[in-house]
Amino acid sequence: MAHRATEAQADRGIGRLRRVQVARLPALLSDPWVLSVLMGAVVLVALLTPTAYLVVWSVTGTDIVGILDGGTLHWYATVLSSIDWWNAVLYSLLIAGCASALSLIIVTSVIYQSRQQGPLVQTLGTLAVVGPLLVPLLAYGLALRLTAGRVVPWEWALLLLGHTAIIMPVQYFVMEAGSELVHQHALENARMLGGRFWEIVFRVWLPQMTWPLSCAAAIGLLISFDEIVIATCVIDSSTVTVPKKLFDNIYAGSNPAPAVIAVLVTALSLGILSVLLLIRRRVHD
Amino acid sequence: MRRIVMMLCVSSVVAIAGCAAKPPSQPESLTVVSYGGGAYQESHIEALFQPYTQATGTKVNSVVWDANYGRLKAMVESGDVPWDVVEVTSAQYQRGIDEGIYERLLERPADASDFRPGTIGEYGVANVYWGTVLAFRKDAFRGVTPETWRDFWDVTRFPGPRALYDDPRGNLEFALLADGVPKTELYPLDVERAFRKLEEIKPHVRVWWSDGTQPVQLLKTGAVAMSSAWNGRLFAVRSELEDVGYVWDGAALELDWWVIPKGSGHVEASSRFIAFASSADRLARQAELIGYGPVNRRAVRLIDSHVLVHIPTTQTNWPRTFVVDASWWRDHEDEMKARWIAWKAQ
Amino acid sequence: MQWHRGMPLAPLLAVVAVFWLPVAAWLIKYGGWPSSLMHYAPARVFVNNFVFASLATCASMVIAFPLALSGWHLSRRSRTATAVLTGLVAWPLVVGLLARNYSWIALLQLAEGPAGYAGVQTGLIALVMPGLYTKTAVLVVLTYVFVPIAYICLLQGLMWIPAVQIESATLLGAGKWQLLRRILLPLSTRSAGLAALLIFFSAAGYFVTPAMIGGGKYDMLGNIVLSYVGLGDFRAASAVSVGLLIALVPLYFVAAWLIVLLRRRLIGG
Numbered sequence: 053m054a055h056r057a058t059e060a061q062a063d064r065g066i067g068r069l070r071r072v073q074v075a076r077l078p079a080l081l082s083d084p085w086v087l088s089v090l091m092g093a094v095v096l097v098a099l100l101t102p103t104a105y106l107v108v109w110s111v112t113g114t115d116i117v118g119i120l121d122g123g124t125l126h127w128y129a130t131v132l133s134s135i136d137w138w139n140a141v142l143y144s145l146l147i148a149g150c151a152s153a154l155s156l157i158i159v160t161s162v163i164y165q166s167r168q169q170g171p172l173v174q175t176l177g178t179l180a181v182v183g184p185l186l187v188p189l190l191a192y193g194l195a196l197r198l199t200a201g202r203v204v205p206w207e208w209a210l211l212l213l214g215h216t217a218i219i220m221p222v223q224y225f226v227m228e229a230g231s232e233l234v235h236q237h238a239l240e241n242a243r244m245l246g247g248r249f250w251e252i253v254f255r256v257w258l259p260q261m262t263w264p265l266s267c268a269a270a271i272g273l274l275i276s277f278d279e280i281v282i283a284t285c286v287i288d289s290s291t292v293t294v295p296k297k298l299f300d301n302i303y304a305g306s307n308p309a310p311a312v313i314a315v316l317v318t319a320l321s322l323g324i325l326s327v328l329l330l331i332r333r334r335v336h337d
Numbered sequence: 338m339r340r341i342v343m344m345l346c347v348s349s350v351v352a353i354a355g356c357a358a359k360p361p362s363q364p365e366s367l368t369v370v371s372y373g374g375g376a377y378q379e380s381h382i383e384a385l386f387q388p389y390t391q392a393t394g395t396k397v398n399s400v401v402w403d404a405n406y407g408r409l410k411a412m413v414e415s416g417d418v419p420w421d422v423v424e425v426t427s428a429q430y431q432r433g434i435d436e437g438i439y440e441r442l443l444e445r446p447a448d449a450s451d452f453r454p455g456t457i458g459e460y461g462v463a464n465v466y467w468g469t470v471l472a473f474r475k476d477a478f479r480g481v482t483p484e485t486w487r488d489f490w491d492v493t494r495f496p497g498p499r500a501l502y503d504d505p506r507g508n509l510e511f512a513l514l515a516d517g518v519p520k521t522e523l524y525p526l527d528v529e530r531a532f533r534k535l536e537e538i539k540p541h542v543r544v545w546w547s548d549g550t551q552p553v554q555l556l557k558t559g560a561v562a563m564s565s566a567w568n569g570r571l572f573a574v575r576s577e578l579e580d581v582g583y584v585w586d587g588a589a590l591e592l593d594w595w596v597i598p599k600g601s602g603h604v605e606a607s608s609r610f611i612a613f614a615s616s617a618d619r620l621a622r623q624a625e626l627i628g629y630g631p632v633n634r635r636a637v638r639l640i641d642s643h644v645l646v647h648i649p650t651t652q653t654n655w656p657r658t659f660v661v662d663a664s665w666w667r668d669h670e671d672e673m674k675a676r677w678i679a680w681k682a683q
Numbered sequence: 684m685q686w687h688r689g690m691p692l693a694p695l696l697a698v699v700a701v702f703w704l705p706v707a708a709w710l711i712k713y714g715g716w717p718s719s720l721m722h723y724a725p726a727r728v729f730v731n732n733f734v735f736a737s738l739a740t741c742a743s744m745v746i747a748f749p750l751a752l753s754g755w756h757l758s759r760r761s762r763t764a765t766a767v768l769t770g771l772v773a774w775p776l777v778v779g780l781l782a783r784n785y786s787w788i789a790l791l792q793l794a795e796g797p798a799g800y801a802g803v804q805t806g807l808i809a810l811v812m813p814g815l816y817t818k819t820a821v822l823v824v825l826t827y828v829f830v831p832i833a834y835i836c837l838l839q840g841l842m843w844i845p846a847v848q849i850e851s852a853t854l855l856g857a858g859k860w861q862l863l864r865r866i867l868l869p870l871s872t873r874s875a876g877l878a879a880l881l882i883f884f885s886a887a888g889y890f891v892t893p894a895m896i897g898g899g900k901y902d903m904l905g906n907i908v909l910s911y912v913g914l915g916d917f918r919a920a921s922a923v924s925v926g927l928l929i930a931l932v933p934l935y936f937v938a939a940w941l942i943v944l945l946r947r948r949l950i951g952g
Contacts, residue, residue: 084859085756092753095746096771099830102786103775109789158694165694175939180698182938185884186931187706188908191924194917195709197411205417217702222832225881228942229874230839263842267769267835274776285408288419289368290400298781300401302548310782321777325770407912407920432915503899503910544816545899558792560815671916678907679725681900 106311113308127312136290137297141316144277144294147208151215152223152272158216159223159268164257178224185221192217193285207287214282219275223268230264277317366396367606369422372404376573380626385614392613395606406432409598413438418600421607424464428506430594431667434460440597444608446615448635453650456632461596462615465629468568468590468649468658469507472552472583477562486587489563490515490538497562498543500555505677506666507565507589508535510659514587524662528673532680545681556581569629572647588658590649592632624648713921720926723919724907729926732903735893736886739825740879743833746826747878751837752867758842759849765838772834780828784895787824791815791896816898824896825889829882836881840874841867876941880934887931 110128114121131137162181166174184192196214204210242256258265283296292300294317298310371381378401386397400420402408406429412418425433433439439460449457456463473483478495488495489511501508509526512534518527543561546552552566553574571583595611597604613619620631621639630650631637637650645651649658666673750772758765775783794812813819844867852862890905902910904927911920 082860084863085752088749088752088756091749095750095830096768099772099775099827102783102790102827103778105786105790106778106782109786113789158697161694162698171943174943175936177695178939178942179935180695180703182884182935183698183702183706185881185888186928186935188888188905188924188927190905190908190912191709191920192702192706194407194411194912195705197408198415199705199708202415202417213701217698220698220702221884222881225877226836226839229836229877230843264839267839270773271776271832271835274773278776278779280780284403284405285411288400288412290398295779295781298779299403302550310779310785314778314782317779318774318777405913406915407917410915410917429915436915500898543898547894547899560792560795670914671919674910674914674916675723675919678723678728678902678910681902682725682728682731 103314106314110308110311110315113311127308131309131312131316137313140292140294140297141313143291147211147215147293148273148276151212151219151276152269154212155216155219155223155272156265156269159220159227160258160265163224163227164253181224182221184217189218189281190285193282196282197285207289207291210286211283211293214286215276215279218279218282219272222275223272226268226271227261227264230261230267366398367421367603367610368398368400368419369610370400370402370420371424372401377569377627380623384623384626385619388619389610389613393609395610397610404429409433410436410438413599416600418598418602420598421601421603422610423596423598425461425594425596427463427592427594427661427663428666428670430458430461430592430596431663432670433596434458435667438599440599440601440604440607442597442608442611443605444612446612448617448633451617451633451635452615453632453634456592458594461594462611463592463594463632464614465593465620465624465627465631466590466649466660467593467629468585468588469502469565470568470571470583470585470588471563472556472566472571472581473563474556474559474561475580475582482582482584483563484584484586486511486515487517490534492538492541495563497541498560499538499541500544500546500552500561500564501538501542502565503545503547503681505673506670507661509673510589510661511565511587512538520587520659523659524665526665526669528669528676532676535680553578553581568647568649569627572627572629575647585649585654585657588649588654590630590658590660592660592663593629630654710921710925713917716922716925719918720922723911724904724923724926728902728904728907729930731901732887733930735822735825735901735903736883736889738822739829739886740883742822742826743829743882744837744875744879747830747833747837750830750834751841752863754834754838755841755867759846769835769838772831775827776831780891783828784824784892787820787827787896788815791820815896816900818897818901821893821897821901824892825886828889828892829886832885833878833882836874836878837871840871840878843874844870873941873945876945877938880938880941883934884931888927 111123111125112121113127159181162177166177169177193214196210200210200213204213238256238260239252242252247256277293278295279293280295280299283293284299287293287296294313298313301307301309369381369386371378378399382399386399390396402423404426406425409423409425409429410433412420430439441459442461446452446457446462452463471483471486471489475482477497481494483489483495489499501511509528509531510523512531513523513527514520516530516534518530544551544555544564546555546564549567549570552564553570555561555564556566557578557580566583568583568588571578571581595614597607597611601607615633617631617633617635618639620633620636623629624631624636624640625644630648631640632650634650637645637648640648646654649655750768754765754768757768791812792815795815813823848866848870849862852866857865887903888905890903890909893901893903893906894909904923908920908923911917911923
């Protein structure tokens with residue numbers, strides 16, 4: 053019932069597939085998968101070269117961007133030995149984790165609930181959640197400082213709220229793009245069998261959404277870890293997040309601190325991923 | 338269930354009220370905010386904050402900001418002001434007085450007669466003169482070096498890409514100087530003439546820089562041949578600048594002011610700090626570290642001689658510069674900004 | 684079917700309180716009405732902003748599509764391969780915006796080499812890399828910034844297509860190109876549309892890349908708002924913000940249509 057429309061479409065499309073496929077090109081190149089893999093490889097290389105360059109820059113950079121020196125771990129030493137940097141990384145991670153989780157809860161409930169409502173409510177819901185993309189971040193940052201600052205006097209709370217709001221639209225779009233992975237049959241059956249609201253959500257709906265959910269959670273984390281505008285508007289003290297610290301350091305000189313932080317954060321994420329994979333393997337065994 | 342929720346609400350309200358209450362008036366620490374990190378902040382810490390703590394026992398918490406006036410305004414208007422002393426540009430000083438976001442100072446510097454005229458105000462005390470100078474790559478032009486802004490506009494004798502600050506302030510004056518207007522007759526600015534002159538150089542401006550370290554960066558990597566630059570940044574990297582030179586001719590000087598944002602909890606202690614930071618020996622020490630010109634004339638005499646050539650307020654450098662007229666800009670900066678944005682986009 | 688009717692309101696109220704209330708209060712307080720918009724941000728800047736955003740959106744979608752297709756193709760064989768590919772593509776996101784822009788500045792600067800002083804590039808490099816502080820460079824880096832997000836959305840869109848359909852199509856004799864054209868592309872339109880909108884919205888308010896790579900010559904609306912806020916002219920800043928908001932609202936309705944109505948047509952639920 054749910055897939056009727058797409059099955060009909062597929063039937064119609066395939067009905068016209070009686071033509072013989074004449075391969076004039078060499079067999080390999082006529083294969084779209086091979087083509088896409090080739091093109092994808094080129095794109096991947098182009099995408100990763102600037103990022104890989106950061107590793108090079110972090111060990112050979114000088115105070116001027118674009119001038120390379122001999123190899124030196126001096127920049128790593130500066131960053132790793134400074135307690136301020138460790139504080140900043142921890143602070144950023146905490147805020148990022150909480151903001152991403154909060155936003156995920158809000159977005160997931162909006163997506164799940166909106167299916168049951170009429171189109172008007174769904175449209176309004178979408179407008180509410182997509183809002184932060186439509187307004188320049190600086191305006192929101194100042195608004196947060198000015199208005200919310202009276203109600204919520206703590207910096208970390210304002211930061212958390214701001215980051216949650218920013219992450220919401222992106223997670224919403226990512227999850228909506230993949231929300232068809234859920235089989236409506238299963239949901240219908242569960243409801244008919246008398247499943248309660250929370251049971252259906254946690255046992256039927258969420259397990260099918262693991263891929264969009266994890267993508268959305270990861271994206272949320274990354275966005276928050278990388279966010280500078282709200283941090284600049286809201287942070288008054290010297291307890292800063294990583295991007296704000298990088299930004300402040302720009303006034304000192306264009307040293308390779310961003311590259312060092314990039315490499316360290318990459319290592320950190322690889323570490324977290326491996327831990328997660330190990331846990332998953334344990335759970336499955 | 339409902340009772341538990343009620344109790345939670347009540348206790349959280351009480352907790353919030355307790356946190357929001359102001360601490361007692363005897364300050365244990367002041368928060369002093371200066372521009373960007375690195376050398377500049379360290380110069381403040383060494384020359385001003387640590388001596389102040391030694392002298393009075395009040396700790397000074399050093400925070401940096403990016404001179405974004407809107408942010409300071411939002412902070413004052415929100416009522417929650419954790420900053421006690423802030424360093425602002427003269428444009429922001431004027432604007433802040435008009436918009437009422439600064440506190441009146443409760444204490445004046447002791448040696449007020451040593452100060453240059455117009456550097457002590459009701460709402461703040463000027464800290465340093467900093468200058469926008471003409472910097473250039475020494476090897477860019479065979480034999481000749483640029484000396485005035487007229488040379489900056491001369492693309493036949495001095496070919497090559499240029500860079501200018503992304504703001505009409507300063508650039509309008511440079512354009513007029515290049516067009517032959519004498520320094521004494523700059524203000525009120527002939528805006529039409531300035532924009533006409535700027536139109537000539539626009540195709541040759543490769544970068545409109547917005548961040549103080551960019552000119553150093555651009556000149557060192559050879560992306561541009563000439564650029565306007567803040568002298569303090571050049572001073573900070575002077576040991577690495579063999580191939581970059583700069584001149585004081587026609588440099589635009591502006592003041593930096595120490596102010597107290599309205600709503601700060603420690604107005605008295607902050608005023609005391611400002612008075613302390615404006616004394617001659619403190620300013621001299623700071624100048625040696627960062628190269629900006631102290632407003633206290635006596636301080637200049639205390640500065641080490643090999644640093645003097647980089648200071649704008651010395652006998653030799655001062656006559657070649659001009660001071661940007663803060664009151665003209667106070668009246669016109671909004672419309673100049675809108676016009677600048679439109680002009681750049683053409 | 685009885686659902687908790689009140690439930691949808693709770694998250695929405697949270698969103699409204701956290702975002703819409705403060706922003707509306709700020710915009711209204713500083714009274715930035717669009718009638719003065721043209722004074723603060725001339726039409727040319729406005730148009731440029733959206734032209735850049737559209738170009739970046741189209742380019743990043745086109746570039747990310749082969750990647751997404753490879754990812755989908757790999758996922759039919761082994762999920763881990765897709766996960767690894769996704770991890771690689773997402774690596775630039777991990778690295779952070781500032782670092783990504785700096786790496787481009789450094790690369791373009793290096794590519795200019797010793798001739799960089801004269802502002803002219805030599806040799807093969809000039810064919811491949813745009814010069815620093817040019818319009819092309821801004822567009823290239825803007826595209827580069829959004830490719831990973833496009834990839835993730837497109838991959839989701841491809842992966843939701845039930846395996847049953849692909850199998851039945853192949854069994855009925857569909858060639859690979861026909862599979863691509865008749866099944867994959869039409870069914871992933873919704874996610875492609877969503878990806879495009881997400882990127883467009885993000886790019887329309889973007890300011891980091893034009894500031895760092897454009898050398899101040901190709902300012903977008905985000906840069907202008909930043910200029911006015913730095914000056915303290917909140918009225919101008921709010922006028923430009925409101926202008927941007929109003930310009931983006933029609934596109935928002937396209938997004939709503941994609942999310943709400945197109946889904947119903949596609950899967951009827």
